Amino acid sequence: MTEPHPDERPQSLAELVPALPKVLLHDHLDGGVRPATIVELAAQIGHELPATDPDELGRWFVDAASAGTLELYLETFAHTVAVMQTADALRRVARECALDLAADGVVYAEVRFAPEQHVEQGLSLQEVVDAVRAGFDEGAAQAREEGHPIRVLAILCAMRHLDRWQEVADLAIANRDEGVVAFDLAGPEDGFPASRCPEVFDSLRAAHLPCTLHAGEAAGLDSIADAVAEGALRLGHGVRLADDLGADELGDRLGLLAHWVRDRRLALEVCPSSNVQTGGATSVAEHPVTRLLRLGFAVTVNTDNRLQSGTSLGRELTLLVEEAGWTLEDLEDVAVTAAAHAFVHHDERAALIDTVIRPAYAAARGGRHRA
Structure with missing residues (x-):
């Protein structure tokens, strides 16, 4: 029997993933720095790293971030933040971020960062934003x-345990254009609920600037309820919402909070590999994201920190x-x-769906692929 030509063999679904257009809503700039870039920038400022070989350093980040708690996971950022303290370094990291996402098939991305973490060498918060935005624009161009169109926009984070929430919110409002x-x-x-500073969210509502809040990652339903009460339109992670899902002989039963989140289409920014690393799920196979999707929640899939998880959006979808x-x-x-x-x-969202995403998936369905 004659074997079909390789080009005529049906592709598996996993083989289709790299070419599919992807939308990324939860990705941290300081969690996606190229290991080689960290090595080079660290050498310039005399910052000591756990390893100076890029491949070895990349493995170290994944291993160190897999200790099983969010607190230990966050400790790895001491090295990335250390090399992101000048305008040139921020611009480079942002440019490379845009290029790496585009190479992964991402056509639209919202990348978040905390300006207050990048002022140790004298940059102002506005100068941090300016440098990152310039880098995103350069990388996207x-x-x-190179034939990989992408749009990269920014989300500004305030650090929960610090006291610059209002300052960062005002900065986000000032840079909305x-x-x-x-x-x-x-x-x-x-320990740091959104309701700690309700006036911050009052100012965001008054300015009609949306917020997405980390919630339901390291803390439970109270954290999610708190974020929802303060006006979050999306939930960063939100996987602990599974704690409000039950089942009986009649089938799945949703608690009041779960119903509220689902019924009002508050999107969940789920990051499977990251959640496995920090103890939010035992494996991708057992991750609650699949159940949440099947129950009709507004689920999105994201990377969180590509460096610490050794991942990409294509890899997350393939898993x-x-x-x-x-x-x-x-x-x-x-x-x-x-x-x-x-x-x-x-209108921008509709155009992205109607002219980029839907046609690509229609083509994929029309082609031959095996499950």
Whole structure:
């Protein structure tokens, strides 16, 4: 029997993932620095690293971030933040971020960072934002020239355990026409609820600037309820919402909070590999994201920190296909959901869905692929 030509063999779904357009809503700039860039920048400032070989350093980040708690996971950022203290370094890291995401097939990304973490060498908060935005623009322009169109916008984070929430919120509002689309709280979640500073969220509502808040990652349902009460339109991670899901002889039963989040289409920015590392799930196969998707929640799939998780959005989607049994329809669902919940205007979201995502998935369905 004659074997079919390689080009005529049906592709597996996992083989289709690299070419599919992707939308990324939860990615940290300081969690996606290239190991080689860290090595080079650290040498310039005399910062000591655990390893100076890029491959070895990359493995160290993944191993160190896999200790099983969010607190230990966050300790790895001491090295990335240390090399991101000048405008040139920030611009380079942001440019490379845009290029790396574009190479992964990401067509739209919202990348978040905390300006207050990058002022140790005298930069102002505004200068940090300016440098990062310039880098995103440069990277996106280069990616387009190379045939990988991408749009990269910024979300500004305030660190939960520090006291610059209002300052960062005001900065986000002031830069809303310069590529900043939302406000977030990052850092240690437990013990630092969003309701600690309600006036911050009053000012965001008054300015009509959206916020997405880390919630339901290291803390439970109270954290999610608190974020929802303060006006979060998306939940960063949100996986502990599974604690509000039950089942009986009649089937799945949702608690009041879970119903509220699902019924109001508050998007979940789920980061499977990261959650496994920090103890939020035992494996990708057992991750609650699949159940949440099946129950009709507005699920999106994200990377969180590509360096610490040794991942990409393509890898996250592939793991869900291979380990959790996701279908092409599931992948399209989360891509469309992510685009629909992007923090840009409705016409821009609709164009992304109708002219980029839907046609690509229609082509994938029309082609031959095996499950």
